[in-house]
Amino acid sequence: MDKFLKYFMFSCLALLMAACTDLEEDLVGDITKEITVAGIDTGGDTGGGGELTAAYAELRNAGTANHSSYYSIQEITSDEMCIAAKGGDWFDGGILIQLHQHTYTPTHDFVNNAWTGTYNAIGTVNDKLGAGTLSSEETAQARALRAYFYYRLLDLYGRVKIVTETNTDPPQATRADVFNFVEDELLAALGIPEVSASMDLSGSLLADGGSAYVMNRYGALGLLAKLYLNAEVYVGTAMYDKAEIAASYIIDSGVYQLCGVGCTVKNLGKRPKVESDPVNLEGYAAVFAANNEGNPEHIFSVLYDEVSGTGMNFSQMNLHYSSQFTWNLNEQPWNGYATLEEFYNSYEAGDKRKANNFIVGPQLDFSGSAILDFASDDDDIQLNYTPAINELAPNSLREAGARPSKFSFKLLGRAEMDNDFPIVRLGEVYLIRGEARARQSGNWTDAEADVNVLRARAGVSEYNGNLTGDEFLAERGREMFQETSRRTDLIRFGKYNGTWWEKPASEPFRNVFPIPQEQINAGTGLTQNPGY
């Protein structure tokens, strides 16, 4: 008996010892370390690839073409788009009205989302740069890409922290510092000290053309052109000369062509039984189509794919619920974003851009029958988008407003769209050069040559000594609709604080967004922008 008990106690003790005190946490259901697998070069137009796959993917993650982040605050704060409250629908606590009427506050969710989305993108780029595994060419791309994200922060918030290494905490920079940083990084990637007529890009580590999904020399130059065009807003110093040089360099290189007559793609949205749907999309429409990859006008663009590159949800955001049946979309849309009537009417009747950019009028389904909306709130049972929006709130009609369709929809489309989103395209480069020339000379007719290139493509009459500043802005709006440019343009033209439709005048401090309160609260020394 005693012997047994001794053994028993001994074995208990052994059990305790064996169980020991090891508390190492070995995660098996999560990834904790970087994984990199090189891509296979098939010679085709593919995304950034390899080490920079995740970095380029951040262009999609940073709210470029979906709801509640960068796209939303650039678009519905402007005079081209709004989200009207339809009874209880899309009221959302008034935050969408606040954006349109410029009464946004530091606690606005979208303002915070745009901030965190952009910094997450910068973080990923910093992560790759810090890993020490990038080639010198990839490093140049990554720095230029990061400069683009800082360009967004510069434009949206002005005063931000310039973080170039993970886990460092620099002080909040002035807007001028951020401007200089963006400029310096882009110049460094281009291998030049400054943009000048005599600059030589042959020393640049960026590619001389090639895939638009990869930051190349022309993409970086295009970003510099945008930066200089807005320099007066950002730092109070006009740099239109440099904007013109950069834009001219791109145009004169001949690497890119405006997508005009003969530049066509198959219309993936053509309904089999609707005769009026064109078989092909040509010119302007082809630039934004679902199959727009490799368009000759794209200089730097974001690769979207319904499977592997998700983040563009325009069909969901813009269309009425019943428009699902027009293209037999995979999911029911949300009925949110619509075009302001005045903006819609700024297009001439024959403007090809008008036909591409908007959906208006009675709607037909996939097989050509009228789409009936049994929940209709006007007296017409057929779904019929009217350009007029009866009111911003509270009871906007659900069928009110022309719907943005620049990035056109395809049959059987998913909630995630396929269209690539250009960040720098040749059409805009013409507009930049025209405006830069006019602003240098003080004479808007000096912009006519460049603007008329685009007017001709749109099938509308050319300017002939009659272009004014206001008309230039309107023309720029028509061309650049839905490309997250309008807020920046209105600010540059001094119109952002003005009045339109249901938008009252707003204070000049609204030209930058507030630093998100949540970020100030994160406790690392950020101070609020003046006025908020």
Added chain:
Amino acid sequence: MKLNVDYVTKLLLLLAVLGLSNFAYAQRTITGTVTDAESGEPLIGANILVVGTSTGTITDFDGNYSVNVSADATTLEFSYTGYASQRVEIGSQTTIDLALSAGEVLDEVVVIGYGTQKEKEITSSVTSVNAEDFNQGPITDPAQLLQGKVAGLQVYNRGGDPNGQNSVIRLRGISTVGANAEPLVVVDGIIGASLDNVDPNDIESMSVLKDGSAAAIYGSRGSSGVILITTRTGSKEAGKVQFTYNGQVGASTAFNSVPVMGREDFLATGGTDLGSNTDWIKEVTRTGVNNVHSLAAAGGAGNTSYRISGNYRNVDGILDNSGFEQFNARLNFSTKAFNDRVSLDFNSSFTNRKSDFGFREGLRYAVLYNPTAPVNGADAPFSFASEQYGGFFETLGLFDSFNPVAIVNQNRNDGKRNEITYGARLAYQVTDNFSITGRIAQQNTTVDNRQYYPTTSLFRGNATSPTRKGRADFYNENTSFKLYEGYGTYLNNFGNTDLTLTAGYSYQQNNFESNTLRLGDFPDNSQDFSNIIEASQDLQNAGFITANSDASPDEKIIAFFARANATFDNAIFVNASVRREGSTKLGADNRWGIFPAFGVGVNLNRYLAINNVDQLKVRLGYGVTGALPGQNGLSQPIRQIVNGDDGSVSTELIRAANPDLKWEEKAELNLGVEFGMGRFNATLDLYNRDISDFILERTVDAAIFQVDRRFENAGKLNTQGLELTLGYDVLNSGKVNWTTGVVLSTYKTTLEEYVIPKEVRANLGAPGQNGTNMILVAEGQEIGQIWGPVFEGVNAEGAPTFVDLNGDGMVVSQQDNALDDNADFDVLGNGIPDLEIGWTNQLTLGKWSVNAFFRGAFGHSLVNTFRAFYEPVISTQSSYNYVNTDLRVPGLTSAQFSSLYVEKADFFKLDNLTIARSFSFGGNSAIRGITVSLTGQNLFVITNYTGSDPEPSLIDYGAPDNGADIDFSNPDVLSPGIDRRYNYFASRTVTFGLKLNF
């Protein structure tokens, strides 16, 4: 250690001896009757224990007992709840009849961590509830047995979902903000055993350890309180097996739903006429029938006893196609050997449950669906291609609108769960003063859930799509838990001092694995393709299939603990414990923590001897426990894969590491007073609880950490509360007895420090009320404040106007301004009750007994979200039905959250009424006793709340819309007070029960 043959042989021999030990000792049988000393009535269920052993029995319906005692047994102890225990020398007697006297100070033994303690020696707040005091009726969740019975324990299952997907158990308010921490459940000493694997019929008693000093011995897992469950064990009556059958048949109906307009009112209000007249709520609800059958056999001989039970439950919910069927079996076995020096207990249980979770969305859409819409497409006022929707009508083109009958009838949402738990405890009495105990336990749970939406279902089946229709979801899960414990106990007395020392080691390991799969695009509606997923066309189209797998690391808690209990002069009690605990979940340098507890109690009556006072005890306890986050890996960086379309792969950070993550700590001070005088007794507990360094996910500077989220120790929470338990024997005459008891609790939780000074959270949601956060969380303020503008009236446009609270001449009521200094926002109510009350009444009239239990909660409010969305007559919403309550404001045509939708939800209800009659039979009858009973639950509710159920909503699952799934895994504990549209309607149940002893 060398394992030699000799040892193995001895072990085998030991096992053989254990098995035969029944016959190894001379035995005597003692029989007798236990009665009430005053009335002479037999006492049913009185305990008889052979002193110095765990051998014992209980009296039957006639107060009779029979117990086998070994030759060396000297004394029997008789005890009965509410009566003074007595010890009787056996001597040479074989019949011992005894009359017990009521109304004297109890000397009950209460199960505490790693041992038992006499109730009088306890210095912390512990409440024990025995089976006879449990809530009656067809209760499926053991926690509901205690609902309203324990001051400070909150058990809420809003609505009457039989699958209880959102039931909440909470002790003394929230104990952390990072997760919904519920009390630790310990079943027969097995820490962390699943409550789902215990059938209510098998429970003998439950103890609730409420304060920090009591729970500290269990460490972090006990930081939200501990519920100790003791299951029934066998009797040791020689050669006789006692059977108990317990059966219940009941019927449930929805007793309250959301009031909506009928056809006429709806049309008069401007609703769209679709030609029919349908009561949608009636269409999707039914009378649910419940069946419960339990059979238990208990027996034993000598030192061995056993109990085996089988329980079958078949419960139908009030919502069509919801309910479950469950089988549960339990085996408890215990034996002793070597002069009772070695004891072995073994228990195991098995549960197999098949659930029809059903679709609570059916209730949601029944409220908002057009009352003029037909059920079937054939009855539509226009031509409607109803085959595409399985013959049902659907309002196409309308956001967030689905035919509720189609939802509940076309689709399938069911699950299977298997759970097995077993535990073995071996104890050896080394000397008279020293014993050692080892315990091994394991628990394994598998879950297999499936959802299937046919190609004709608009709801999640995508029936409008021309190409991709139908959806199947699969989820399976396997969790396992291992427990190894060893501890030693030393007992001695020195003069008038009794000392008990306990020290031990505990190893706990959790593992979790899961897989999910979702795919769709099935051929047609001819059969259920979830059994033939190879038919899914998604297999040919990239990007549609969702597949996930997950596994936890070996999630371990390792602890060393020690406790000392000392009693001086049989009146001064001191308890102290310390636990050194380590966890895998924390940063490498912060894994170990030390958590002490201390308590002292004094039986003042011994020194003061106040007239007529039977008991006056004051106790003070203080304990610190650690708390752990729910997730693993918070101290490590987490990345996710990013795929390029050229085959390249990279990763990005999605959560930043926090290598400094440390223990969250809870320190609790509890002062208790226990008072007894004649027929009256009272217990008062006051506590103060401070939680510091709580762990939660917070926004960090994205510029620094790459991502804007990581988990940190941030913040402090303070809870102060009061709990009062009162008991009174109103009548105590021979034939008629009436005892009544009240439990009251109140507490207030203040967020002292938080990651940001203040924020609003809990979004009202779509349609149209996104960005509308209804709950204020602010440093220095109470938890649970509902925050919004105060409704004033309606303007000419039909929009609500709000009160200019600060009188500055402008009304700032937009949600984005909710926290601005000039905002006209106010606290509109609080989601947490100020006072919760349970009132028990037990009335015995001879063989009849009546048990009436009332329950109430006061001071809490609820946001009635159905009203907030569907009460205003919005012209653009004329195709949804309108909620129609007395609170409707005529002319209001736009929806905006305000005080208008926040309602006081005070209630008082007759929670449970049971009337029972027992019959007993002569000694020769095969049947020893029968009890028949009739129970009603939720018989009446007094409340002004206009929604379905006024019970407090303590946690929030957000606002899923347009058919999105409700995520039950991630509740928000900082947002109480919201009656969401996903809530199940409350039900009333009437049950007939039959209990048979034979």
